[in-house]
Amino acid sequence: MSAAPGAEAILAVTSLSHDGRGVAHRDGKTLFIQGALPGERVSVRKLRRKRSYDEAELDQVLEKSADRATPRCAHFGVCGGCSLQHVDPAAQLRFKQQHLLEELRRIGRVEPGEVMEALTAPPWQYRRRARLGARFVPRKEKVVVGFRERAAPLVADLKRCEILCEPFDTLIAPLSELLTGLSIRAHIPQVEIAGADNAAALVLRILQEPTAADLDSLRAFALRHAVQLHLQPGGIESVRPLAEYPPLLYRLDEFAIEIEFRPTDFVQINPVLNSRMVSRALSLLAASTHDRVLELFCGLGNFTLPLARSAAHVLGVEGDPGLLERARCNAQRNGIANVELHAANLEAIDADLPWTRRAYDRVLLDPPRVGARGALSLIAQSGAQRVVYISCHPGSLARDAGILVHELGFNLRSVGVMDMFPHTSHVESVAVFGR
Numbered sequence: 001m002s003a004a005p006g007a008e009a010i011l012a013v014t015s016l017s018h019d020g021r022g023v024a025h026r027d028g029k030t031l032f033i034q035g036a037l038p039g040e041r042v043s044v045r046k047l048r049r050k051r052s053y054d055e056a057e058l059d060q061v062l063e064k065s066a067d068r069a070t071p072r073c074a075h076f077g078v079c080g081g082c083s084l085q086h087v088d089p090a091a092q093l094r095f096k097q098q099h100l101l102e103e104l105r106r107i108g109r110v111e112p113g114e115v116m117e118a119l120t121a122p123p124w125q126y127r128r129r130a131r132l133g134a135r136f137v138p139r140k141e142k143v144v145v146g147f148r149e150r151a152a153p154l155v156a157d158l159k160r161c162e163i164l165c166e167p168f169d170t171l172i173a174p175l176s177e178l179l180t181g182l183s184i185r186a187h188i189p190q191v192e193i194a195g196a197d198n199a200a201a202l203v204l205r206i207l208q209e210p211t212a213a214d215l216d217s218l219r220a221f222a223l224r225h226a227v228q229l230h231l232q233p234g235g236i237e238s239v240r241p242l243a244e245y246p247p248l249l250y251r252l253d254e255f256a257i258e259i260e261f262r263p264t265d266f267v268q269i270n271p272v273l274n275s276r277m278v279s280r281a282l283s284l285l286a287a288s289t290h291d292r293v294l295e296l297f298c299g300l301g302n303f304t305l306p307l308a309r310s311a312a313h314v315l316g317v318e319g320d321p322g323l324l325e326r327a328r329c330n331a332q333r334n335g336i337a338n339v340e341l342h343a344a345n346l347e348a349i350d351a352d353l354p355w356t357r358r359a360y361d362r363v364l365l366d367p368p369r370v371g372a373r374g375a376l377s378l379i380a381q382s383g384a385q386r387v388v389y390i391s392c393h394p395g396s397l398a399r400d401a402g403i404l405v406h407e408l409g410f411n412l413r414s415v416g417v418m419d420m421f422p423h424t425s426h427v428e429s430v431a432v433f434g435r
Contacts, residue, residue, distance in 0.1 A: 008047050010062065013040045016095050018394075020083040020425040022058075029054050034150070035077070035086060037065040067091035072124065072162050079156040081130075081147035082163060082423040089422065093118045096417045096427045103394040104415065108402030112431070116416030119280055119430075121272035123422035128165045128195030129269040132172075134179060136186040143179035145172050145191060163423060165195045165271075171225060175202070178221045184208045192232075194263035196248035197271075201228040201263040203239060218242055228263070236264050236322075254279055255306035259330050265323065266299060270420045277390070277418050277430070278306055281364060284414075284432050285388045287311040291361040294382055296346055296375050301327040301339075303364055303390075308336045311362070315340045315355055319347075347374040359383040364390070371396025373403070380408040387433040392420075394427050404433055411435075 011024040013036045022036025030053045036042045041063040044056035061068070071077070071085035084092050097118065104110050133155035136143045146158035158172045179185050190205035210218065210231070219242055222229040228245045232238055239262070247260045250267065252275055261267050268274035281303060287293050291311050298304045298316030300323055308314045308331075316339060318324040324343050331339045342355055346367070349356060360382040365372055369392055372379075379387060387410065391397035404410040410433040420428035 008045050008056070010041060010043050013038055013042060018099055018425065020087075020095070026054065031056055033058055034083075036061070037067055037087065039063075039065045040068075075146070075156060075158055075161075078149055079147050079158060080150040081156075081161065083150070083425050085423045089120075089123050092422065093120070093417060093419060096419070096425075100394045100397075100415065100417055100427055100429050103398040104401060104412070107395060107398035108400075108405070110398070110401050110405045110412050112412045112415040114414040116414050116430075118416060119273065119276055119418040121270060121276060121419065121422075123419070124162055125165050125169055126270045126272065126422060127163045127168075128193075128271055129267060130164060130168070130193050132191045132193065134188050134191050136180070141180075143176050143185050143188070145176045145179065164193065167200055167225060167227065168193045168195065171227075174221070174225065178217060181217060182214045183211050184214060192264060194248060194261075194265075194267075195271075196261070197250045199228055199246060199248055200226070201230060201245075201248060203230040203232050203263050205232045207233075209233065215242070230263055232264075239264055252278055252302075252306055255309050257305045257309075257334055259300055259302065259305070260326065260333060261300055262326070265326070268302065268420065273418060273420050274302070277420070277428075278303055280418075281388050281390060281430060282306055282310065284430065285362050285364055285386060287362050292359070293362045293364065294360040294379075294384065296363070296365040296372065296379075297367045298327060298341070299323050299366070301330045303366065304339055304341075305330060305334055305336055307364065308339045311338070313338050313340070315342065315358075315360075317342050317344050317346060317355070319343065319345055346372070349375060349378055351378075356381075361385065363387045366390035367396070369393040369396060371400050373400060376400060376403050376408060379404070380410075385435050389431045389433065391429045391431065392426070394429065397429060397431060401431060401433075409435060 013022040013024050015023045015038050022033040024031045032055050035058040042061050043059040045059045046057045048055040067088045069088045076085045134145050135155045144155050144157040146156040149156045160170050187208040192203040194201040218229050229242045230239050251258050293311045293314045295304050295316045298318045304316040321343050363379050363384040413432045413434050415431045418428045
């Protein structure tokens with residue numbers, strides 16, 4: 001097969017970049033090709049030359065990889081919500097594991113004693129939290145709703161989404177129709193979704209107050225589609241419901257735990273994977289009825305409360321006061337009394353806080369993308385013999401692993417990827433450290 005007219009080069013793809021683009025080499029420079037896979041020969045077009053690398057668009061696949069899959073979504077390639085639907089799910093996991101191990105070697109200069117089997121869940125209709133853009137487009141005479149486009153700072157005009165959980169997967173087109181009919185259609189830049197075990201919620205970011213007719217339309221939509229509707233005119237504290245709604249809840253059935261949350265709270269986006277992740281983390285931590293456990297970045301209690309079922313005492317620390325207060329309420333809701341919760345800045349922990357001077361047998365942490373550099377010395381001083389680190393960014397995990405191993409006396413016993421975000425290049429992982 002020959003390249004199509006207008007193609008600028010035929011290249012061999014050697015690997016995938018961290019964001020899922022194919023990597024080739026041309027004229028001594030690295031070339032990134034969106035949609036190309038390792039082992040393929042491809043023709044490319046629209047070469048864009050940069051100082052240290054080049055970029056190109058895929059024209060044709062001349063020799064196809066066995067890892068190539070047919071994307072399920074009609075919007076794949078335009079929508080920026082997914083980048084790997086063209087890759088077989090098993091190959092996605094291999095790519096993520098390879099990326100994790102490469103970052104540990106390159107940044108942290110560490111090797112795990114064991115690589116655990118990847119933790120997985122169904123790869124479609126999994127996402128219960130998302131932030132969608134909304135924009136009124138006069139030439140289309142409608143409000144488009146969706147993730148940002150992959151190659152432009154525009155909102156992708158979606159009809160449905162294959163990774164959003166029910167009912168949000170099929171609610172995008174009706175939502176677009178609703179917003180288009182409002183008087184404030186040009187003043188709604190964002191829609192947040194939050195799926196719970198007992199309800200589905202939408203939060204509309206509004207830059208102008210709705211009219212009485214708008215409110216009638218919003219309430220009718222909420223009733224017709226059985227969703228909660230909330231309005232957000234300002235910051236998070238300004239979110240208000242359009243009616244009296246029951247609280248959002250999710251369950252961790254293995255531990256008989258029920259967690260209440262607000263529609264803008266951080267919760268793990270993949271409920272099935274989250275349940276399996278909590279189970280694996282607690283198994284790896286192996287806390288007994290004699291152990292005192294320190295949990296950092298505890299949030300709403302996603303790990304804290306299940307831990308309390310098996311440990312003697314759990315002390316959870318969180319930087320967000322609102323999440324911490326709801327964690328306390330969740331402990332009460334579940335009848336858990338052996339949990340102690342504290343607020344603290346975990347990027348720069350005050351060593352004079354009383355809880356920092358206690359001894360702990362185990363530590364579990366689940367930091368944001370920036371990692372936990374500010375908490376590593378405390379972990380070392382805690383006396384804990386085992387640390388379980390949940391990570392949402394391989395680079396920050398690798399940096400922190402290097403410090404724990406080379407400076408603070410730990411060894412990296414095992415790591416494994418957890419596929420929290422199928423069809424994206426996002427890598428969630430778990431690492432176990434011992435003395």
